[in-house]
Amino acid sequence: MQNKKKILILYTGGTIGMDYTIDGLKPVVGLFNSQIQALDILRDVDISINEYEHLIDSSEINISHWQKIIIDIANNYDSFDGFVIIHGTDTMAYTASILSFALRGLDKPVILTGSQLPLVHRRSDGWNNVIDAVVAASQDDLHEVAIAFNSKLLRGCRAQKVSTYRFFGFDSVDEEPLAEFGIQINWFTKRWFKANNFNLTPILPKDIKVLDLSLRPGFTTEFIAHTLNNTKLDAVVLQTYGSGNIPMHNTILIEAIRSAIARGVIIVNITQVIEGRVSGDYASSCLNGLGIISGCDMTIEATLAKLTILLSSDISREKIKKLISKNLVGELTE
């Protein structure tokens, strides 16, 4: 008989373990743990649950939470076959992206999940999500961070929250799913990231000054120029129109971009359109002359995470600029 897989669940908070109170939904100590003891699947695997001392609504997430999750995975890495992170949906895609870049050399599954309705609700989607996450975390050949949600397994650094009220809460529009949980489970192993370094060397995120600025017609463009001229920043993610287009005739904006880059600020261009990528098709999207770097088809979550982790490592800024448009963990199509 095959040995049971050892899975560590890190329970950080989120709707799944909340209960209804007069102030609204709130995490309740011990509730998630007591609810999931009823799950049959837990008999097939050897589960340990680490319930965090301060359970949070994931809108509270910050760098110290990410550091704790990374340290907990690293400290328990050799003792477990896979990891499940129970997390609120609001910022799950940000955490999934941070972990994708921070867990360098990962060769085990790290699966995030949560739910739109708490387990205490009769129609909670949390049951299936937890089961699918545990099954995914038991896969030997999965060497990456993923989100299990609504019967799909999505690459962590490609996923985004797409609905506040449907069970279809997450999608990865520029990347097909890694698995689909139907009557049968379809594991799309050809799409799985091939780890090439099996030596976990995590990088802890530091307090990097990264800002995302989204172009909008009108006053916002002035605001962006003002912010670039007057804020001390390490990097900026510029969310541009269409295929990466910016108003090239707006001299105030262009000058602000030029001078920020001259001061060493890294500026990355991603499209604010949900599907698709930055391309060089238009005169106004050929931004290399300005020194803006193409983020290809990265999500905003992945771009912020990539900049945060690369700038937290000991890699030079020149090298970081080259790595932005390169595929490191499946986050972009070159």
Ligand code: ASP
């Ligand atoms: N506000 C909740 C959270 O992100 C939403 C959820 O978990 O679905 O913690």
